[in-house]
Amino acid sequence: MRIIVGYTADRRGAEAIALAASVGGSGAGNGASPHLDIVMVLPQDTPFSAVYPGSDHGYKSIIAERIDAWAAEALTLVPEGSSARVLVRSADSEAAGMIAVAKETGADLIVVGGQHGRMAGMLGLGSVASALLHSSPFPVALAPDGFGEGGIPVLSRVTAFIGARPGTKGVVETAAQAATAQRVPLRVVSLMAMDFADEGEIIDESLVEAIEAKISSIVSAVGASAEVEVASGKNIEDAVQVLEWIPGEIAVVGSSRLARKRRLFLGSTAQRMLRTLPVPMLVVPRSYRRSQQDR
Structure with missing residues (x-):
């Protein structure tokens, strides 16, 4: 199963990775081996694109170093049993960037974190999730606030x-x-x-x-x-x-x-x-x- 994960370097990004791993079957012992394409979307006018691990973007800058750190952090959140890479794309919006990558890779699913500030365990729509849920040609999964904090649950x-x-x-x-x-x-x-x-x-x-x-x-x-x-x-x-x-x-x-x-x-x-x-x-x-x- 190939899953697109909309990632931001905060709790919402961690919750999205946890849900993608759970839905994909990581650690379920059923032979499933999901692949996570963790997508970070930059503004359209940012001249930067990269793939982690295994890519050299060819120059060093403040933004490149910051993205390197975010990518490395994201990969540490992926549990054993899943393969993963980080894709950095420029697009008009985060939703558009994720949909474009999903089309490129033939993804099964797009996963994003929800809106914070709600009761723990409850769902809420942030601007990115709302945009995806009104335009995506792919199924979209939404992680509740706090999902995966006590460990990534096995799909039951x-x-x-x-x-x-x-x-x-x-x-x-x-x-x-x-x-x-x-x-x-x-x-x-x-x-x-x-x-x-x-x-x-x-x-x-x-x-x-x-x-x-x-x-x-x-x-x-x-x-x-x-x-x-x-x-x-x-x-x-x-x-x-x-x-x-x-x-x-x-x-x-x-x-x-x-x-x-x-x-x-x-x-x-x-x-x-x-x-x-x-x-x-x-x-x-x-x-x-x-x-x-x-x-």
């Missing part, structure tokens, strides 16, 4: 959230591929009942059974097996809080129906989930298929 379960709108199959398929690659259980949580009911309305049992049958057929269609659960609660936030979560879990959600084909656009449901979701979130572009990014 993949939970896919789906609703009644188009794109359900792509979300389940992406989640199933991740779960299969890391040999962990897959859970599919349906938000369909909440799409059909008004907020706070009691959901009819017959509707729950019909939804469970529909989701089971979708899971079978992608060749996977999964625990199927129908979320319930007074609202989206309540439903997320009621669900059981285990250490090392990751949640997978789809893009808004407003997204352009094979592009991300974080919808209102996913944005509401961000307020209470206690695990990392991975957002899948609309109509995404891994084969479309293969090189």
Whole structure:
């Protein structure tokens, strides 16, 4: 698995590396050997580009020495079981630089840290994450504040959230591929009942059974097996809080129906989930298929 890591020399960068290693399967003992392309993006007018380790940028300057130090520090954060290099690029924006490298390398995923200043373990959107979640043609994973501080957790379960709108199959398929690659259980949580009911309305049992049958057929269609659960609660936030979560879990959600084909656009449901979701979130572009990014 090839993962792009958006890196800054601070806690956010360390959290992104930790999540990339966790999702990639470092230390899981399942034979996975992820490769991390740790990307540092400089302003477009900075005449500097380099690859670490193994590259000589040909001159020394204050900025070159500082980047050398940041690159060396980033590589010390990569756990055993992952290969890694640091790529330095100039671009109009950090998001544009990461997307460009992802296209160059045929990446599976882009990982970034979230916004700080929130409750530990909670997700938040900084400017870079927000830009990626509204434009990336690649899946984007967001690390919660404090992720990896107590050690990099081994991926334990993949939970896919789906609703009644188009794109359900792509979300389940992406989640199933991740779960299969890391040999962990897959859970599919349906938000369909909440799409059909008004907020706070009691959901009819017959509707729950019909939804469970529909989701089971979708899971079978992608060749996977999964625990199927129908979320319930007074609202989206309540439903997320009621669900059981285990250490090392990751949640997978789809893009808004407003997204352009094979592009991300974080919808209102996913944005509401961000307020209470206690695990990392991975957002899948609309109509995404891994084969479309293969090189």
